[in-house]
Structures are given as C-alpha cells and as structure tokens.
Amino acid sequence: MSSDLEKAEKDLKKAERDLEKAAKEVADAEKEIEAAKKKEEIEVSISTTAGFYPAEGFNSVPKKQAIEHELHKAKHALNIKDVTGWIATVMLAGGKRTLDTSKSYAENGLTEKAEIDWGPSEGGGG
C-alpha cells in the first residue's frame, strides 16, 4: 500500500515536471510565431490635415499588403469625402518620395516603420 502511494507521488512529480516543460515549449513557440509575424509586418501611421490614422501610434499591417488598403481605412476613419488626385508620400533624408499605393509596402521599399503623409498633390498653376 505504502509503495503504491510512493509510486503515485513519484508519477505525479514526473507529470508535473513534464507539464512544466511542455508549458515552456508552448511559450517559446508562441514567441517564435510572434517574431516571425513581426518580420512580415510593418508599423504604419498615416497623416493628413484631417487627422492621423490611427489617431495615435502605429498599426501593424502585412508588408505584402497594398498601401491603398490602409489608406482606404484612413479615408473612412477621418471622414474624408474625396481623395481624387491625392498622393501618399514618405519623407526621406534626401527629400520626399511619392509611393505607388497600388503596390505593397515591401514593393515600395518600406520595411520597418512607415510614416505616410497623404493629401492633394499640387494644384495646377495659372
């Protein structure tokens, strides 16, 4: 009887150790997934004279996603009626670069963080 109890206690301790090990493996796997996801995502903030999207900070979006997808969300969130003739740009050390919004962030050479400015292009002069 006593040896049965001892065996059961031993088995329980082993099971607890196995469980702890498994929990650690799950946590490590989750961290790896999160890191892999981050590698495929970009932080995006869009500025306009009607406000910022998101209002504060950045949204994480897939690098392979077309830029216009996030612009479309910004248009609705900021109640902008018509974006005909608007351009999306980023400021670089060498100056301002206009983005091809039908293409992805990656295709536009944006990799980690994109502070995109969006607004009407210059009007025609007389």
Added chain:
Amino acid sequence: MHPAASQAFFEEEAKHFSPALCARRGWTMHTLQYPIINISFTAPCRTPLRLTFRCDNWNDLPPSIRLENLDGTPLQNLKPNPTGVFHAGPHNLTNLPFVCMRGSREYHTHPSHVTDLWEAVRGGSSYTIGGIMTQVWNAWLKGTG
C-alpha cells in the same frame, strides 16, 4: 458668412494642424488663430518659405495667401519652381507675387481666372484649408532654392 460661423468652420479644421503633423511635414507654425495661419515650409537643403493664409469669410471665400520672407515681410523674388503655382505677378489687387492655383483668393480674383469660380471646388476634400495648404506645400517641394 457670419464671422462666428466662419470662425467655427476654421477652428474645426485648424484643430488637426497639430505639432505632430507639423513635425512630419517640416512645417513651422507661427500663428494659428482665426482668421490667420502663418506658417513656414521647411525641407533639407531648401530656403524655407513663409506664408500667411488669411481665412476671413471662410469658406464663402478661399484663403488669401501671401508669400513672405522669413521675417514675415512680403516676398518680392520667387525661387525657381516648375509648377506655375508661384506667380511673379504683380497681382492686380495686392501688387505682389501670388499663389496662382485654384483655392487661392488671388487666383480666383485674377482677371485671367475670374470665370474659374471658387464655388466649383468649394467644399471638396482637396479644397479645405488643410487641402489648400497641402497643395501649396507640395508645389513648393517641387522647386529648388
């Protein structure tokens, strides 16, 4: 437009011209108080351009835009710009160089453009105060000097 209504429309837009927006765009805001926006556009390797947008009677009338030197005096000599937005003038009413672009009061009151009515673009997303400022800014960025 009743002045109080004009001021309310102005302030509804102006609240978005935040320090964060100015930092991102290289704008230096000197004055942001109805009916005046006094701002400088800056960019690497460029001489800043200072402007006053006078928005009295907004948005029955478009802003009157004055091009200025860094000290706020009227600009007399324009830097090179390929867009045609910055016109050497002199404008028939101000006797100064002016912004020759839809959305500028000086454009719509110039004899060459009086048939191009503000009403045709008024209320459009590109012809808010911020939209007009952005258009002038984008034109300036295409220039040199």
